[in-house]
Amino acid sequence: MLAEDADIVARLRAGDQVAFATVVRAWSPAMLRVARTHVHSYATAEEVVQEAWLGVLRALDGFEGRAQLRTWVFTILVNTARRHGKRDARTTAELAGPTVDPNRFVGADGLEWRPGHWRDEAAPVEFEPEPALLASEFRDVLAEALIDLPERQRAVVELRDVHGLDAQEVCAMLDLTPANQRVLLHRGRARLRAVWEAASWGGAAR
Numbered sequence: 001m002l003a004e005d006a007d008i009v010a011r012l013r014a015g016d017q018v019a020f021a022t023v024v025r026a027w028s029p030a031m032l033r034v035a036r037t038h039v040h041s042y043a044t045a046e047e048v049v050q051e052a053w054l055g056v057l058r059a060l061d062g063f064e065g066r067a068q069l070r071t072w073v074f075t076i077l078v079n080t081a082r083r084h085g086k087r088d089a090r091t092t093a094e095l096a097g098p099t100v101d102p103n104r105f106v107g108a109d110g111l112e113w114r115p116g117h118w119r120d121e122a123a124p125v126e127f128e129p130e131p132a133l134l135a136s137e138f139r140d141v142l143a144e145a146l147i148d149l150p151e152r153q154r155a156v157v158e159l160r161d162v163h164g165l166d167a168q169e170v171c172a173m174l175d176l177t178p179a180n181q182r183v184l185l186h187r188g189r190a191r192l193r194a195v196w197e198a199a200s201w202g203g204a205a206r
Contacts, residue, residue, distance in 0.1 A: 001065025008069060012060055024053060027070065030163040031077050037147060037158055038081035048084050052077040071169045078155070078173060145195040152176075153188035160185055 001009070011019035028049055035045040035052075055076045063072060146154055146162075155174055159165045165173070171181050 002068060005065060005069040009060065009063060009065075012057075020057075027073065028053075031074065033162060034074065034077060034155075034158055035081040035084075037154055038078075038085040044084055045081075048081045049077065052080045055080060067172045068169060071165070071172050074159070074165070074169075075173045141199045142192055142196060145192050149188050149191060153184050153191070156181060156184040157188035157192065161189070 008019060008023060012023070031049045031052065032045055035048040036042065039045050039048060052073070056073055059076065063069070067075070146157065149157065152174070156170055156176075159170045159173065160167070167178060167181055170176065171178055174181075176184070
């Protein structure tokens with residue numbers, strides 16, 4: 001076990017609230033972003049982080065130091081986030097259905113909706129989305145592309161490039177060989193680069 005980890009673990013096991021608060025403040029923002037890649041909402045991601053920290057406290061006496069403390073904590077987080085992600089997926093499937101009441105597209109004469117025709121009283125307020133979105137599209141494009149990556153590519157890129165974990169930590173956390181980690185990182189970065197270049201060219205052409 002690293003000397004720094006040993007000191008933190010000893011303080012946490014002794015119930016040092018200042019040490020715990022320090023670690024929570026330092027690591028929770030990164031944990032929240034990792035959790036967000038596995039679940040559908042920010043609120044659920046916050047629940048995941050809170051549950052992960054509770055899991056850390058419960059399992060702390062069993063920490064043997066074979067991995068770095070941060071890697072061990074993030075492993076608990078990822079496992080917790082995956083459980084919530086599966087639960088989210090089941091809930092989404094159960095709630096699948098029309099977003100807008102189909103009756104809004106039916107006139108008083110009972111005729112069905114035709115493209116471009118709303119019932120007068122149900123017509124949406126006019127809104128031009130492009131000006132509102134233009135300012136943020138380049139800021140958000142990589143975040144959206146990251147979410148769209150295959151799960152394992154997304155996890156590797158997120159942990160390496162967003163949160164600064166090294167290759168050894170990521171391999172231990174995600175149970176990957178060094179070769180697999182390199183391949184996933186390369187492919188994920190390549191896909192993000194392609195999305196960014198396409199968005200940049202599209203923006204320049206406006």
